Amino acid sequence: MSALRTLRARFTGWYLIVLAVLLAAMSVSLYLFVSFTLHRELDRSLARRVLQLSTTPGVREVVAEGRFEEMLGEIVGFYTRDGDAYAAVSTRPIEDLVDPEWIESAFRHVPVYATSDSPTDQPLRIYVSLFRPSGLPDPPAAVRDGARPDTPDHLPQAPRRVGDSSGDPPDPAVVVIAQPMDRTLSALASLRATLLAAVPLTLLLSAGGGLFLIRRALDPVDRIVETARGIEETDLRQRVDVTSSDELGRLAETFNAMLDRLERAFLRQRQFTDDASHELRTPLSVIEAEATLALRRERAAQDYRDALAVIADEARSMSRLTDQLLALARSDAGETSQHTEPVNLADVTRETAAAMEPLTNEAGLSLVASSDSPVEVDGDPAALKRLVANLVENAVRHTPPGGSVVVAVGTSGADALLTVADTGSGIPIDALPHVFDRFFRADEARTRRGGGSGLGLSICRAIVEGHGGTIDAANAPDGGATFAVRLPRRSPNPAKANRSSSDPPERGSTSS
Amino acid sequence: MRILIVDDDPRLRAVIARGLSEDGYVVDLAEDGEEGQYLAEANDYDLVVLDLMMPKRDGLAVCRNLRELGRESPVLMLTAKSSVPDRVTGLDAGADDYLVKPFAFEELVARVRALTRRAGPTRSTTLKVGDLELDTVTRRLRRADREIRLTAKEYAVVEYFLRNPGALVTRGMIEEHAWNNDFDSVSNLVDVYIRRLRAKIDVDGTPSVIETIRGAGYRLRNA
Numbered sequence: 001m002s003a004l005r006t007l008r009a010r011f012t013g014w015y016l017i018v019l020a021v022l023l024a025a026m027s028v029s030l031y032l033f034v035s036f037t038l039h040r041e042l043d044r045s046l047a048r049r050v051l052q053l054s055t056t057p058g059v060r061e062v063v064a065e066g067r068f069e070e071m072l073g074e075i076v077g078f079y080t081r082d083g084d085a086y087a088a089v090s091t092r093p094i095e096d097l098v099d100p101e102w103i104e105s106a107f108r109h110v111p112v113y114a115t116s117d118s119p120t121d122q123p124l125r126i127y128v129s130l131f132r133p134s135g136l137p138d139p140p141a142a143v144r145d146g147a148r149p150d151t152p153d154h155l156p157q158a159p160r161r162v163g164d165s166s167g168d169p170p171d172p173a174v175v176v177i178a179q180p181m182d183r184t185l186s187a188l189a190s191l192r193a194t195l196l197a198a199v200p201l202t203l204l205l206s207a208g209g210g211l212f213l214i215r216r217a218l219d220p221v222d223r224i225v226e227t228a229r230g231i232e233e234t235d236l237r238q239r240v241d242v243t244s245s246d247e248l249g250r251l252a253e254t255f256n257a258m259l260d261r262l263e264r265a266f267l268r269q270r271q272f273t274d275d276a277s278h279e280l281r282t283p284l285s286v287i288e289a290e291a292t293l294a295l296r297r298e299r300a301a302q303d304y305r306d307a308l309a310v311i312a313d314e315a316r317s318m319s320r321l322t323d324q325l326l327a328l329a330r331s332d333a334g335e336t337s338q339h340t341e342p343v344n345l346a347d348v349t350r351e352t353a354a355a356m357e358p359l360t361n362e363a364g365l366s367l368v369a370s371s372d373s374p375v376e377v378d379g380d381p382a383a384l385k386r387l388v389a390n391l392v393e394n395a396v397r398h399t400p401p402g403g404s405v406v407v408a409v410g411t412s413g414a415d416a417l418l419t420v421a422d423t424g425s426g427i428p429i430d431a432l433p434h435v436f437d438r439f440f441r442a443d444e445a446r447t448r449r450g451g452g453s454g455l456g457l458s459i460c461r462a463i464v465e466g467h468g469g470t471i472d473a474a475n476a477p478d479g480g481a482t483f484a485v486r487l488p489r490r491s492p493n494p495a496k497a498n499r500s501s502s503d504p505p506e507r508g509s510t511s512s
Numbered sequence: 513m514r515i516l517i518v519d520d521d522p523r524l525r526a527v528i529a530r531g532l533s534e535d536g537y538v539v540d541l542a543e544d545g546e547e548g549q550y551l552a553e554a555n556d557y558d559l560v561v562l563d564l565m566m567p568k569r570d571g572l573a574v575c576r577n578l579r580e581l582g583r584e585s586p587v588l589m590l591t592a593k594s595s596v597p598d599r600v601t602g603l604d605a606g607a608d609d610y611l612v613k614p615f616a617f618e619e620l621v622a623r624v625r626a627l628t629r630r631a632g633p634t635r636s637t638t639l640k641v642g643d644l645e646l647d648t649v650t651r652r653l654r655r656a657d658r659e660i661r662l663t664a665k666e667y668a669v670v671e672y673f674l675r676n677p678g679a680l681v682t683r684g685m686i687e688e689h690a691w692n693n694d695f696d697s698v699s700n701l702v703d704v705y706i707r708r709l710r711a712k713i714d715v716d717g718t719p720s721v722i723e724t725i726r727g728a729g730y731r732l733r734n735a
Contacts, residue, residue, distance in 0.1 A: 278565050278592035282521045284614035289527040292617035296534070310523060 008214050012207060019206055020199075027195040034191055038184045039125075043113055046127035046177050049074075053175060054133050060173060064089040073180040075124070078131060079103050080173045090176070098176055102128040106174040116178065123185065124178040131175035220248040224255055236263035275439035279321055279453065283314040290314075317453075324455040327386075328438065331462035340378045342490055345416050346371035346409045348381060352388040353407050359393070364401030367392070371409035375416045376490040379467050387463045390456040391420040391483050398481065399424035415469070415486040422482075426475040435473045436461040460485075513628050513668060514538040514555070514689045518548030518574065519563040519590065528561065531617060532624065536651055536667040540692045545569025552578055556688055557585045558628050561620075564591030564602065572605045579606035586627040590615070625649065639674040641732060644713070644721065646674050653713075660712050665690065669705050670713075673722065673732040682729035706730060 053059050053076065060078050062068045070076055070091045077090025077098075086103055088095065102112040111129035220242040227240045236259055242252035287310075294307040353369035360367040377384075388407065395405040403423035410417050427435055434440045439454040457473075460483075464471040469487035476482050515537050519525045522543065529539040540555070542548035546568045552560055560578070564571040575587050589607040591598070599610050608630070609623055625648060629637065639646040645654045651667055653660045662670060668690035673681060683702045691701070706722055714720045721733050 274565070274593060277594075278613075281592040281613035282524055286521070286523045286527055288614055289524070289531060289617040289620075293527060293531045293534070296531075310527070314523065 008211065008218060011214050012210050015210060016203060016207055020203055023199045023202060027199055031188070031191060031195060035188050038187060042125050042179065042181065042184055043127070046125060046179060049177055050127060050129055050175055054131065057133070059133065060089065063091060066091070075178040077176040078173045079176065094176060094178065097124065097126060097178060098128065103174050106130050107172065115181070123181045125181050126176065126178045128174060128176050131173040217248070220244065220252055224252055231259070236266055272438050276325055279439070280318060283318045287311050287314050321453050321455070324453055324459055327459055328455065328462060331466055340380055342376050343379045343381050343384055345375045345377050345384065345418060345487070346373065348384050349388050349407055349409045349418065352385050353392065356389060356392050360396055360405060363396050365396060365399055366404040368404060368406045370406070375409050375411055377416050377467070377487045378490050379487065383463045383466070387460050387485065388418070390460050394456050395420050395422035395424070395481070398422060411489060412486065414489055416489045418485040418487070420483045421476060421480060423480045426479050427473060427481045432473060436471070513558045513671060514540070514692065515559045515561060515624065516540045516542060516548065516551055516555070516557045517561045518542040518545065518566070518571070520544055520566045528620065531621060533664065535621060536664040537624070538668055538690055538692045545571065545574045549574045549577055551693070552583060552585065553581060558689060559624060560585050560587045561624070562587055562589050562607070564589055564593060572601065575605045575607050586630065588623055588627055639671070641674050641677040642721070642734065644674065646671060655713055662712070666705060666709055670709060677732050678734040680725055680729055680731055685729070
């Protein structure tokens with residue numbers, strides 16, 4: 001659970017950091033933009049005011065006489081040269097506000113914008129410019145001087161005509177206009193306050209909402225974890241209940257599918273273990289019961305002989321079964337025959353078939369082994385013998401007396417082909433897919449005594465698969481079952497294996 | 513006492529049947545679940561020994577079916593499955609006892625005795641009616657102080673009478689519990705055994721302990 005919490009915290013942390021950086025950048029940009037716009041607007045209004053004054057006839061006199069109707073908080077003043085010093089007329093005293101350098105600059109046709117930074121009074125925005133009274137403003141194109149610094153674009157400039165034809169006024173003057181900045185500054189202050197409050201609040205809400213969303217999104221993970229934890233080794237029936245179609249839904253689906261496969265494998269394994277224990281415990285019970293019963297009292301010699309015969313028989317079948325179970329367990333453990341050598345499958349088949357003749361004779365069957373040419377494979381000769389023996393045994397078991405079992409070895413493309421066909425009753429259609437299953441008996445009513453252990457064909461399949469081949473069961477059209485084994489042929493032997501062959505191979509020599 | 517053994521292994525079936533027959537039980541055999549269920553439905557067995565893993569119909573299904581049909585015969589399950597959940601499933605299906613293979617044969621016989629005893633009127637291993645006394649373990653019958661030797665079949669008949677003292681016992685009931693399915697009911701075997709038992713048990717000059725109820729059957733005199 002702590003790892004999950006970390007994932008949530010990490011997600012939330014990361015996106016809060018990203019969000020904070022973005023919000024901060026946006027707030028700063030917004031503040032700077034608004035501040036710049038407001039200041040520019042203020043400066044423009046100052047320039048417009050100068051333009052307005054320049055079209056006001058006799059404005060200097062009006063100011064000098066103190067009759068000027070100033071706007072709220074505004075200060076208007078005019079500076080003229082008076083020898084080395086300046087003479088000033090203004091609506092209110094402005095000497096404290098104005099730096100003489102600004103006046104000098106304005107006389108040199110370089111207007112100045114400035115901000116008074118007096119700590120006591122309220123801040124003022126000051127514009128200092130050469131004053132050129134005029135009846136009509138000239139078209140701006142004629143008066144523009146784009147190279148002039150410190151002057152924002154599009155600012156209407158007071159017309160500047162050096163050597164004016166009217167010659168009026170005789171002495172050049174500089175106009176100073178100061179306007180209070182309180183509105184601009186208070187607007188900026190409230191914007192700042194708003195941003196400083198809004199950004200943390202947004203972050204807080206995002207953190208809450210984000211945690212909620214992440215918790216919701218990761219909820220299925222919790223359920224998957226819970227299910228996975230609830231799954232016992234012996235109980236794989238639980239499934240994750242997640243129905244969403246998103247990534248986690250797919251994860252849950254995949255998880256469930258994996259559980260399905262595990263459960264099936266587990267059930268197969270348990271079925272196998274149950275079957276194996278049943279197959280071993282039953283003969284043990286018989287042995288115990290026979291012995292106990294025989295020892296209960298004095299009996300005739302024949303009774304003892306019968307009991308011992310049953311016991312010996314059960315012990316034999318148990319040891320055979322144990323061998324088979326061990327062989328299967330080894331193949332399950334991936335222990336394929338370590339020792340492979342070139343094997344002539346035709347020879348192995350012929351020898352094994354010959355060795356099994358007594359069995360087929362006893363069952364009243366004829367065994368036909370045909371192999372007209374050597375067929376070489378890489379394999380374990382002992383395992384291949386067992387394969388042939390198991391297939392023949394299986395065929396014998398399912399063929400009534402008078403029938404025949406035909407074993408043939410040939411080639412089919414790059415494969416060696418071993419077929420075992422009988423003339424028995426064939427395999428029931430619904431049993432075909434299961435004939436290689438462990439402990440499966442197609443003819444259940446016959447049970448283990450009449451039939452084999454139910455492991456022979458499973459062992460065949462294990463041997464064939466261990467050799468990289470395939471095994472198939474089919475029914476012949478005229479009745480009887482045919483088992484076909486394909487094994488990869490030994491490749492570096494073109495001389496002998498080259499002989500073209502048909503499928504199924506020709507049935508040549510007869511050994512029985 | 514008539515017992516049905518249902519197991520798919522013919523040798524196990526045979527050896528159990530032999531052992532139980534030696535002990536005087538009457539044994540029927542079935543080799544798969546279907547046959548077992550058919551026989552158990554058709555006859556009133558004193559005990560059914562049921563294998564769990566069988567072709568056609570497994571022991572659990574047979575047991576459940578019998579219980580659903582109201583069959584009260586005790587069921588002893590015989591199985592290779594030894595895990596606790598398997599035992600619980602077996603007992604919950606209606607089995608009365610559960611024996612795991614490989615089992616000791618004497619234990620099987622003891623459990624068979626216990627289960628058949630449980631179904632009767634007494635839990636004692638000794639059945640007593642009047643001066644008759646039957647030890648079901650040693651299988652000895654005594655009348656007063658006299659010991660009476662019985663064959664296995666005679667024992668089966670006597671045991672049935674002693675388990676139903678004073679009650680009307682028909683020939684069919686005796687057949688049902690003392691003979692297996694191979695018995696041909698047309699024969700008068702029951703009457704033959706009743707005569708033999710009377711000869712062994714009765715004391716001259718007193719009325720027979722097994723009285724004949726004309727047209728109906730027999731009754732064990734209660735005193």
